[in-house]
Amino acid sequence: MDETTRTDTKVLIFDTTAELYSEAATALQQLADEAIAARDRFLLVLSGGETSLPLYQRLANEPVHASFPWQQTHVFWGDERAVSPEDPMSNYGMARTHLLEAVPLPEANVHRIIGEVTAATAAREYSRVLQKMAGGGRAWPRFDVVLLGLGADGHTASLFPGSMHPARSGQATLAVTGSYDQRPTSRVTLTPPVFNSARSIFFLVTGERKAETLANVLEGDSSPVRYPARRIKPPRGTVTWFVDGAAASRLQQYQK
Ligand code: 6PG
Numbered sequence: 001m002d003e004t005t006r007t008d009t010k011v012l013i014f015d016t017t018a019e020l021y022s023e024a025a026t027a028l029q030q031l032a033d034e035a036i037a038a039r040d041r042f043l044l045v046l047s048g049g050e051t052s053l054p055l056y057q058r059l060a061n062e063p064v065h066a067s068f069p070w071q072q073t074h075v076f077w078g079d080e081r082a083v084s085p086e087d088p089m090s091n092y093g094m095a096r097t098h099l100l101e102a103v104p105l106p107e108a109n110v111h112r113i114i115g116e117v118t119a120a121t122a123a124r125e126y127s128r129v130l131q132k133m134a135g136g137g138r139a140w141p142r143f144d145v146v147l148l149g150l151g152a153d154g155h156t157a158s159l160f161p162g163s164m165h166p167a168r169s170g171q172a173t174l175a176v177t178g179s180y181d182q183r184p185t186s187r188v189t190l191t192p193p194v195f196n197s198a199r200s201i202f203f204l205v206t207g208e209r210k211a212e213t214l215a216n217v218l219e220g221d222s223s224p225v226r227y228p229a230r231r232i233k234p235p236r237g238t239v240t241w242f243v244d245g246a247a248a249s250r251l252q253q254y255q256k
Pocket of ligand 1: 047048049050051052078079080081091148149150151155156157158180183
């Protein structure tokens with residue numbers, strides 16, 4: 001990749017998770033305001049997992065709640081487990097409970113992946129949703145911000161180790177299976193080209209349990225088949241890693 005297309009990567013290391021989430025919320029709001037000023041809407045992709053929950057709670061409460069441009073915000077998901085919204089494992093259900101029910105985001109702006117049908121059907125259906133939102137015959141919109149987590153096994157969204165994910169493909173979604181922390185294994189995920197067309201990616205990573213994996217993803221040279229998070233490299237976008245001290249403890253090149 002040449003100078004003009006190299007991914008701009010920042011690693012922000014925080015002493016406390018409170019600071020991490022506060023900074024992530026501020027950065028998100030700033031990008032939302034900029035997107036709306038430029039394009040009249042803010043397209044945000046949410047992640048599942050426990051690490052994103054405190055960010056949702058922060059967005060749902062003051063001071064962010066009152067000043068965030070909810071009316072022009074559209075939410076999507078990077079992945080979903082094949083469960084109903086009422087299931088505690090539903091990524092949509094988690095965001096609904098901790099964020100969406102608390103903020104004035106129009107119902108029509110919630111673009112969820114349907115968990116209560118087969119993953120193959122949900123993937124097809126979500127591809128249609130993305131195509132419609134993109135307009136102009138494109139397969140997906142260029143998202144303003146994508147939130148992602150990192151699994152201790154190196155996965156992100158539902159891109160699991162050992163799977164071949166096409167780096168270039170017109171396919172926006174995939175039905176996959178992947179096992180992690182005894183969570184549901186039948187899932188739908190957006191594909192690397194969709195993530196890599198985004199303007200900004202935020203990875204949120206906390207805890208010692210992920211320290212070694214984080215070092216491998218950021219500083220190692222292993223294949224993305226082993227560490228799928230290494231596939232996330234938007235050539236015209238920025239990646240910001242919001243990391244706490246415990247997760248950063250094995251990093252050598254990136255320091256506070
Ligand atoms: C999911 C996710 C997934 C998650 C990681 C980290 O639906 O499971 O989107 O990629 O972000 O597994 O999960 P934790 O934050 O719970 O460690």
